[in-house]
Amino acid sequence: xxxxxxxxxxxxxxxxxxxxxxxxxxxxxxxxxxxxxxxxxxxxxxxxxxxxxxxxxxxxxxxxxxxxxxxxxxxxxxxxxxxxxxxxxxxxxxxxxxxxxxxxxxxxxxxxxxxxxxxxxxxxxxxxxxxxxxxxxxxxxxxxxxxxxxxxxxxxxxxxxxxxxxxxxxxxxxxxxxxxxxxxxxxxxxxxxxxxxxxxxxxxxxxxxxxxxxxxxxxxxxxxxxxxxxxxxxxxxxxxxxxxxxxxxxxx
Numbered sequence: 085x086x087x088x089x090x091x092x093x094x095x096x097x098x099x100x101x102x103x104x105x106x107x108x109x110x111x112x113x114x115x116x117x118x119x120x121x122x123x124x125x126x127x128x129x130x131x132x133x134x135x136x137x138x139x140x141x142x143x144x145x146x147x148x149x150x151x152x153x154x155x156x157x158x159x160x161x162x163x164x165x166x167x168x169x170x171x172x173x174x175x176x177x178x179x180x181x182x183x184x185x186x187x188x189x190x191x192x193x194x195x196x197x198x199x200x201x202x203x204x205x206x207x208x209x210x211x212x213x214x215x216x217x218x219x220x221x222x223x224x225x226x227x228x229x230x231x232x233x234x235x236x237x238x239x240x241x242x243x244x245x246x247x248x249x250x251x252x253x254x255x256x257x258x259x260x261x262x263x264x265x266x267x268x269x270x271x272x273x274x275x276x277x278x279x280x281x282x283x284x285x286x287x288x289x290x291x292x293x294x295x296x297x298x299x300x301x302x303x304x305x306x307x308x309x310x311x312x313x314x315x316x317x318x319x320x321x322x323x324x325x326x327x328x329x330x331x332x333x334x335x336x
Contacts, residue, residue: 113323115148124331129306131335134168136300138289145282152209153280154321156271161315165264167304169256171234173294174199174301177225182239182251187221190239190249199290199301200224204240205283208275218242220250222284226301230255245275263314306333 110119122141129135145153177194185193204222207215220240227235230253238252257266274280290301304311314328 109329111325111327112148113325115151116153116319116323116325117144117146117148118317118325119144119146120329124304128334128336129304131305131307134166134303134305136289136291137302137304139302140285140287142283142285145280150215152207152215152278153282154319154323155274155277155280156317157320158268158270158318159316160266160268161313162259162263163265163313164311165262166307166311167264167302169234169265170299170301170303171226173299174226174290174292176228177237178228179237179251179253182225182237182249184249185239186241186249187223187239190223190225190241194225197225197227198223199226199236200286200288202284202286204238204281206274206279207282208244208279210275210278216244217282218244218279219283222286224286224288227253233257262312304333306335309333309335 109121110117112118120141120143122139124137124139126135126137129137145156147153175194175196177197181193182190191198201224202222204220206218208218210216220242223239225237225239227237229235233255235253235255238250238254240250242248242250254267254269257268258264259266271281288302292299292301309332310330311333312328312330315326317325319325
């Protein structure tokens with residue numbers, strides 16, 4: 085399985101748990117620029133119990149000089165404890181069922197496990213050729229537990245340089261303290277080290293019924309007026325982007 089989608093899957097998990105990437109965040113280090121924006125509904129949330137939310141958003145990585153960005157190599161993101169991921173009763177899609185599939189085939193095989201959709205993009209600097217842009221539908225599935233931790237599976241498919249399926253399993257570790265969840269992993273080289281992740285957009289808000297009750301894959305409360313995420317992103321040229329993003333909510 086290839087893992088260039090790992091960053092996309094993790095960003096998706098981050099926004100769905102914390103809903104705090106929204107608000108037009110931008111970070112620039114030299115010529116490297118990371119931007120993100122999004123929104124979630126409802127903005128008014130109970131103070132003491134969690135309710136379903138819907139989220140949509142995007143993130144972009146680019147160079148101001150138009151060259152291919154340095155490859156993203158390692159990601160660690162922690163999510164506000166006021167967010168919650170619920171998978172009890174939600175069908176699980178084994179990653180092996182998605183290997184070698186197109187987006188439509190993957191959807192047909194694990195339709196009941198889909199928790200989000202969107203798009204993912206990458207750029208490849210091919211020696212002797214112009215910059216090549218890749219873009220694919222992104223589908224997120226509820227995955228099997230790993231070492232007791234919940235997982236989300238990212239799936240995409242490209243035609244360059246030949247048809248290939250990308251399947252990634254991103255673990256989500258539950259924790260105590262200010263940040264209730266953490267996910268951390270390395271990003272392997274893309275296209276032999278010539279490619280880099282440049283874009284992800286997502287739309288989340290899965291509802292499902294289990295145990296005779298309506299449930300939501302993502303939910304949140306507003307205990308202190310803010311939802312927050314902190315992240316660590318390490319790039320191949322040594323650049324590290326690290327910080328926190330806050331999003332206001334209105335407690336009911």
